[in-house]
Amino acid sequence: MSVRGRKSGGLSQAEKDLAGHRPIYPVHPPGEKRRVVVYAHDITERKRIEESLRLKNLVFDRSIAANSIADAEGIITEVNDTFLRIWGYSSRAEAVGRAISGFLEDPQKALSIIAQLKETGIWEGEYTARRQDGSTFLAYGLATSLTDGENQIIGYQSAVIDVSERERAKQALVESEACFRLLCENSLSGIYIVENGRFSYVNPALAEIAGYSRDEMSGMDVMSVVYPEDRALVHENIRRRMAGEVESVRYEFRAVRKNGEVIDALVLGVTADLEPGRRALIGNLLDVTARRRAEHEGASQVRFERLLAELSSRIATAPFEQLDATISDAQRLMCEFLAVDLSSIYRPCADRTPALQLTYLYLRPGLTFPPVPEELRSDAYFPWCQRELMSGKILSVSSTRDLPEDAVRDRLSWQYFGIKTSLMFPLVAANNEVIGTLSFDTVTEQRFWSNETVSRLRLLAQTIAHALARKRSEAELRDSEQRFRAIFQHAKVGIARVGRNGEWLEVNQTLCNMLGYRPDELVRMTFQDMTHPDDLDADLTQYRRMLADEIQTYSIQQRYVRKDGSIVWVYLTVACEREPDRSVRNFISVFDDITERKRKEDERHQLHMNMAQSDRLASMGMLAAGVAHEINNPLAYILYNLESLSEELPRYAKQLAGARLALNQRLGEELGKILGANLVALNASTWLDASERLKEAVQGTRKIREITRDLGAFSRVESDHLTPVDLRYPIESAVSLASNELKYRAQIIRDIRPTAPVLGSEGRICQVFLNLLLNAAHAIKEGDVNHNEIRLRTWQEGSTVFAEVRDTGSGIRPEDMGRIFDPFFTTKQVGRGSGLGLSIVRRIIAEYGGNIRVESKVARGARFLISLPACTGQPATETDRLCVQQDTGCRGGRLLVIDDEPGILRALRRILRDHEVVEAESGEQALDLLARDQQFDVILCDVMMRTTSGMDVHRWLLSHYPPLARRVVFLTGGAFTPHARSYLEEVENPRIEKPFNTSNLLKLVSEIILAARTSK
Incomplete structure (x- = not known):
């Protein structure tokens, strides 16, 4: 109707x-x-279209142009007499019902015309037409699309003239233009012509859309009706059309009406030359505001209704076990859709008091909300709301001001929780019993609850109420059954009833999850099918004993094979139910998944082994440093005394030879009678032999010094201080440390070429080569040195330094190649290795940005290739590596020597005999002396002393006499504590390592004395 x-x-x-x-x-x-x-x-718009068509028909049939109308599918529905005449048809019935493409010589042309009409709403141009008899003629046409009130195309209309008849064409064109103007003037969509950025023509529809009169819009700047933020968009589309980048455009923008109202507009436009040199923009403008708003509101309503229907369906059909989660999810989805901060459901308390307790609560993620009490009862926080809701009322509160005066506690609770607005529903069961409440609340903004929203959410509340009532009924029915099956079904351990032959009779879900099978799959199998083969015999042994009534229960740790093939460790406890005759009815098996525990136990075991190995390495390093320190102190004065005697003894021998010659000349044979057997002491050969033995002692002592220095390098493996390292020194130290393992097995071939330094710790790099050398040595049997070799080679390619350790040993088996760098993997005999050596090597090399590769063939040896990035720095200067220096000749200085080793003090006093030397035998004595006397050019101070260390002395000087602290030279037999090593790295004072090089020591002392005198 x-x-x-x-x-x-x-x-x-x-x-x-x-x-x-x-x-x-x-x-x-x-x-x-x-x-x-x-x-x-x-259908108002449709009626307007019909009125417009009626007006058009006044000129449709009388026009000398061939006028036609087609539907949206491009099928001709109406033509005038001129159309029939031009195309050679005798009646309308012959033309109507045919496709537009049937009247053109090129059907593709028809398709392109329709495509442009769909895009811009207008087409103008020439084409070749085909008459009914097959002949063709040149036609000039003007076509527009017909749209309904929702801007949907419902058809097309066109006016065509035969331009081959020029005289008639002129008149037809005039009538066509009149027809086109009539169409434009009566069009329901806005039509415009824009020249030079201003409107030169607008039809009545466009003026009405913009809210101006046509006179006001004539000559108006286009941008004056464009919303400011969209002007760049409109300007760019105008530019593209005028520049010829596009033939047509279709886009939306926001327009501003005369009264300031902002509307949504759709533009369909093309570019046309009105006459030579006069280009204009022609197009349609449609007001799509109502459609957009309706689409948005309609879509929102549809989404709301769909969501409500979906949630209602899910809640109504949710299984008992999933109902709570379904309701909570429904709260979340509804809050997200309505942009509500929280939703709560209150249910009767367990003590069956009239009060309600919070049972479901959804809070928007990120919401700042006060702590919610563990037992939130509505009678304590919202008594007025509870009374109203329990009476069956719906409460829509948009502000705390809406609460009555007697709702004092409710208002305070709202203020505490920050609630601004709330919509509350009673949950009414089928018998009109209120079994709870449902609320939606906001805390970030106030909200007005529309009647439509209240009505729709009321349906959700009803659905939840029916579901909760159903849940309560089902809970009462299931309560007794659940009490008996709770342990079985909800235990955190797997439980199963197992038959006499090992078949699964009943299993719980935990066991299914544990083994990766569905229950229906498990009950078709036996426990023997999934017990690990290596563990099955032990399980069956106990199983048979239970069948024989020898035991009533047993426990065992064993492995099971999951459905996916993975292994799960289980602590299995088995008991049995027996018949009156003591035969087994079935077994009750409890499975506790201990896979994670076993993994952690393995990790702890491995960690303990790692820590033990680290402790052993650290202890060895500390021991090495301690040994080196204890050896270096006496070694310093032993080496000095031997070196000085070795230098002085030849002079004494020469002097004795001169004395013997003088005595012979004076006493003659009497000299032999006087000295007797002691005359041999004056023989030159005696002293030359003693000199040779002293030289050998010096060489041996220097060898000891080298060994202690190698031990010092090994003791620094835990140092993380990175410096440029020349690979020659850690390699030589490693060879020296491993020499006892190497010398009985293979020849050492060195091809150590000069390379740039690498950034690292010399001690840790020494450990790398020591581990590789020991591995190489252990791969070669003893006793065949001449036919075996271990080759060490270094070279540089570009910015990478390479080092190679190659041996002729037993090689590595192919199956072991992928595991040799794994911690604790070893092929050596028990007691020969921990399996950590190569793992440590790879870790150290990786930490320094390098890489290590291995190549090997069984019985052909192995090749380890190390690559490290070269660094641009220079390695530490070797003032302590016996580089001979020239004495500056600066004498007569005043020196303080601090050391708790008397032998060191005596040696230094002899070495520094050209200077005034003051001695202190401890750090305490030195501090007492320095407090009274600061007139020292140089202070030589031992680092490690029993009570007050050299570091303590230096810190005291920094606090009391900073200039004097800069004159301290540290003497160290090895800074083997982390604190000492760190302190020496932080200060800039020079240090001399024991046993010291005499020339270097004298040179350094002279330089400091000279600097001190210069500064004075």
Whole structure:
């Protein structure tokens, strides 16, 4: 049926369709009225189109142009007499019903014309037409699209003239233009012509859309009706069309009406030359504001209804076990859709008091919310709301001001929780019993709850109420069964009933999850099918003993093979149910998954082994440093005394030879009688032999010094201080440390070429080569040195330094190649290795940005290739590596020597005999002396002393006499504590390592004395 009339008094026409109510729920509650949904379609726009078409028909049939109308599919529905004449048809019936493409010589041309009409709404141009008899003629046409009130294309209309007839064409063109203007003037969409950025023509529809008169818009700047933020968009589209980059455009922008109202506009436009040199923009502008708003609101309503229907369906059909999660999810989804901060459901308390307790709560993620009490009861926080809701009322509160005066506690609770607005529903069961409440609340902003929202959410509350009532009933029915099956079904361990032959009779889900099978799969199998083969015999032994009634229960740790093939460790406990005759009815097996525990135990074991190995290495390093320190102190004065005697003894021998010659000349044979056997002491050969033995002693002592220095390098393996390192020194130290393992097995071939230094710790790099050399040595049997070799080679390629350790040993088996760098993997005999050597090597090399590769063939030896990035720095100067220096000749200085080793003090006093030397035998004595006397050019101070260390003395000088602290030279037999090593790295004072090189020591002392005198 049709009706007319608007609230505003204007006329409108609508069609109403009656449709039966479609309930949201599949079953209507008894006594509920069925609903009727009425759909009304506004057809005012359609009527306006019909009126426009009626006006058009006044000139349609009388025009000398060939006029035609086609539907949206491109099928001709109406033509005038001129059309029939030009195309050679005798009646309209012959032309109507045919496709537009049938009237053109090129059907593709018809398709392109329709495509442009769909895009821009207008087309103008020439084409070759085909008459009914097959002949062709040149046609000039003008076409526009016809749209309905929603801007949807419902057809096309065109005016065509045969331009081959020029005289008639002129008149036809005039009539066509008149027809086109009539179409434009009566078009429901806005039509415009823009020249030089201003409107030169607008039709009445466009003026109405913009809210201006046509005179006001004539000459108006286009941008004046464009929303400021969209002007760049419009300007760019105009530029593209005028520049010829595109033939047509279709886009939306926001327009501003005369009254300031912002509307959504759709533009369909092309570029045309009105005459030579006069280019203009022509197009349609449609007001799509109402459509956009309706689409948004309609889509939102549809989404709301769909969400409500979906949630209601899910809640109504949710299984008992999933109902809580389904309700919580429904709260979340509804809060997200409505942009609500939280939702809560209160249920009766367990003590069956009239009060309600919070049981479901959803908080928007990221919401700042006060702590919620563990037992939040509505009678304690919201007593007024509870009373109203329990009476069956719906509460819509948009502000705390809406609460009555007697809702004092409710208002305080709202303020505590920060609630601004709330929509609350009673949860009413089928017997009108209120079994809880549902609320939606906001804390970030106030919200007005529309009647439509309240009505829709009421349906959700009803669904939740029915579901909770159903849950309560099912819970009561299941309560007794659940009490008996709770342990079986919900245990955190796997439980199974197992038959006499090992078949699974009943299993819980935990066991299924543990083994990776579904219950229906497990009950078709036996426990023997999935017990690890290596563990099956032990399990069956106990199983048979239980069948024989020898034992009543047993426990065992064993492995099971999961469905995916992975292994799970289980602590299995088995008991049995017996018949009256003591035969086994079935077994009850409990499975505790201990896979993670076993993994952690393995990790702890490995960690303990790592720590033990690290402790051993650290202890060895500390021991090496301690040994080196203890050896270096006496070695310093032993070496000095031997070196000085070795230098002085030849002089004494020469002097004795001169004395013997003088005595012989004076006494003659009497000299032999006087001295007797002691005369040999004056023989030159005696002293030359003693000199040779002293030289050998010096060489041996220097060898000891080299060994202690190698031990010092090994003791620094834990140092993380990175410096440029010349590979020659750690390699030589490693060879020296490993020499006892190497010398009985292979020859050492060195090809150590000069390379740039690498950035690292000399001690840790020494450990790398020591581990590789020991591995190489252990791969070669003893006793065949001449036929075996270990080759060490270094070279540089570009910015990479390479080092190679190659041996002729037994090689590495192919199956072991992928594991040799794994911690604790070893092929050596028990007691020969921990399996950590190569793992440590790879870790150290990786830490320094390098790489290590291995190549090997069984019985052909192995080759380890190390690559490290070269660094641009220079390695530490070797003032302590016996580089001979020239004495500056600066004498007569005043020196303080501090050391708790008397032998060191005596040696230094002899070495520094050209200077005034003051001695202190401890750090305490030195501090007492320095407090009274600061007139020293140089202070030689031992680092490690028993009570007050050299570091303590230096720190005291820094606090009391900073200039004097800069004159300290540290003497060290090896800074083997981390603190001492760190302190020496931080200060800039020079240090001399024991046993010291005499020339270097004298030179350094002279330089400091000279600097001190210069500064004075």
